[in-house]
Amino acid sequence: MTGMQRSSSDLDIRRRKALFRSWHRGIREMDLVLGQFADAKIADLSEAELSDYELLMEAPDRDIFSWLTGEAETPGNFDTPVFRQIREFHVGAADGGLSVEAERAK
Numbered sequence: 001m002t003g004m005q006r007s008s009s010d011l012d013i014r015r016r017k018a019l020f021r022s023w024h025r026g027i028r029e030m031d032l033v034l035g036q037f038a039d040a041k042i043a044d045l046s047e048a049e050l051s052d053y054e055l056l057m058e059a060p061d062r063d064i065f066s067w068l069t070g071e072a073e074t075p076g077n078f079d080t081p082v083f084r085q086i087r088e089f090h091v092g093a094a095d096g097g098l099s100v101e102a103e104r105a106k
Contacts, residue, residue: 014050015042021057030061033068037086045082052080 011019022038025031034057045053056064056078066072068087 018042025061027061037089049082052082
C-alpha cells in the first residue's frame, strides 16, 4: 500500500479533510500510520473521536511516531481513546492493520 485506498465520496467534508491530511503528513511513516488508520476507521469515528483525531494531527509527526512506538510518553491531552485505537491498529495489527515495519519491507 503506497497511498490512500479509500474513496472519500461517502464522507462529510470534515472527514474528507481528515482523510486527506492523514495521507499528506510530511514524513512517509506518518502517512502510512495515520493514512491506513483513516482509510479503515474515519467513517466510524464519533464526533468526539474525530475532534481528538484532528487535535492529534496538529502534533509534529516525530512526536506522534515516538508516542506510538513507546520511545516517549504520550502527553495526557493526546492519550485519548482514538490514539489508543491507532496504536492498537498498528502495533497489534488489529482489524487488518499493517505495521509500519511491514510496509517498509514491501
